[in-house]
Amino acid sequence: MLKTSHFWSGTVLFALLYMAITGIGPAAVVIWGAFSGVLCAYFWRLLDTQNSFSPDSMAAPVVMAGSAAAAGALARLALELGDAGLWDVGGILLAVGAAWGIQTVFRRGPIGTCLMCKSPLPQGTGFTCPRCREQVCESPNCWNAKHFRCTLCHEREVVLFPIRDAWWAEQLGPRAAHGQCSICYKESHETDLRECGQCGWPMCRRCWDYHNGLCGHCGWLIRGVPPELWGLARKQRPAAGGGGRDRSRSARS
Numbered sequence: 001m002l003k004t005s006h007f008w009s010g011t012v013l014f015a016l017l018y019m020a021i022t023g024i025g026p027a028a029v030v031i032w033g034a035f036s037g038v039l040c041a042y043f044w045r046l047l048d049t050q051n052s053f054s055p056d057s058m059a060a061p062v063v064m065a066g067s068a069a070a071a072g073a074l075a076r077l078a079l080e081l082g083d084a085g086l087w088d089v090g091g092i093l094l095a096v097g098a099a100w101g102i103q104t105v106f107r108r109g110p111i112g113t114c115l116m117c118k119s120p121l122p123q124g125t126g127f128t129c130p131r132c133r134e135q136v137c138e139s140p141n142c143w144n145a146k147h148f149r150c151t152l153c154h155e156r157e158v159v160l161f162p163i164r165d166a167w168w169a170e171q172l173g174p175r176a177a178h179g180q181c182s183i184c185y186k187e188s189h190e191t192d193l194r195e196c197g198q199c200g201w202p203m204c205r206r207c208w209d210y211h212n213g214l215c216g217h218c219g220w221l222i223r224g225v226p227p228e229l230w231g232l233a234r235k236q237r238p239a240a241g242g243g244g245r246d247r248s249r250s251a252r253s
Contacts (some may be wrong), residue, residue, distance in 0.1 A: 007049045007060055011068045014040055018072025022091065023081040033069055033091030037098025040065040058103050065099035066092055115150060116142035130212075130226045131158045148212055148229060161209050161224060168194055168205060171222045176202045183207040183216050196220050 014036050022029040044061040070124075073088040112121050115134040126137045130152040136142040136150045144154045152158075161167065165190040172194035180187050191204040198220035212229055213222040221230070 006044065007064055010040060010043050010047075010061075010064050014043075014064070014068035015071040015075065017083065018069050018091075018095075019076045019079075022088070023076055024070065026087040029087040029091040030094065031177055033094035034098045036069060037062075037065040037095040037100075038102055040068065040095070041099045041102035061103060062099045065095040067093040094114055110226060111141065114142055116152060128228060129153055130229050131160050133215075147210075157210075159209050160226075161205075167224065168192070171224050172197060172208075183211070197222065 018032060019140060021032045040061040044064065069092040073091065089148055104253075107232075112135045113119065114121055114126065115129075115132075115136040117139060118137055119137055121135055121137060126135050127143050127150075128134070129136055131149050131153040134150060135175040142151055144151050144235075147154055149158070149160075176188055176193035176195055177186050179193060179202045181191060181193060182201045183203055184191075184207055188202075191206070193202040193204055193206060195202045196215040196218060199215060200216040201215065203216060207216070208222070213225040214220075
């Protein structure tokens, strides 16, 4: 939403500057006209970081630059501080054009805004949460680097994998009839245990999901993990605690 206090404070400030500086002569009108448009764009961006790329915020500094230049020219004429004639028309157009150009550059730079803090996300920064698919910045308040998800999904325990039994059977085989989860230690009669496809250690479906499909014993990763999680999940692979499937089974028996 357009913040009128920012708009009017900026308009008055730049109108006063335009009136004072352009009284020097036509050259000052041209130079300051363009420069004031650039300053208006940066002024708005500094004060309105939460909505910098909304339609209102994209148009506000352009309107501000034109209004300030026109008001400054009229005030200068009224106070008889100098008459630049048609040069003022050029100064106003330059102010509008410069502000529009800078805003266009700003708009092309970011790819969006952070879901959590609403700050702009410059090209190549931030993360796409694999659970909610929203863009978030690198701030610890927004992105949970340990568990590779946004903090909102972590707090709400949003699931990553489908809940269909057929999907889990395809990825990890049938439900284990015996044993306990190697992470939360729930027994097979309490929860749905599925064995790791590499070492055979069981984990419940909740723990498989919470750990992004990564086995807490050997670091094996199930095939159903979203592509963007492969590189991230590999970074948290645990040191293998067993020598293979048979050895891990005998260790649990």
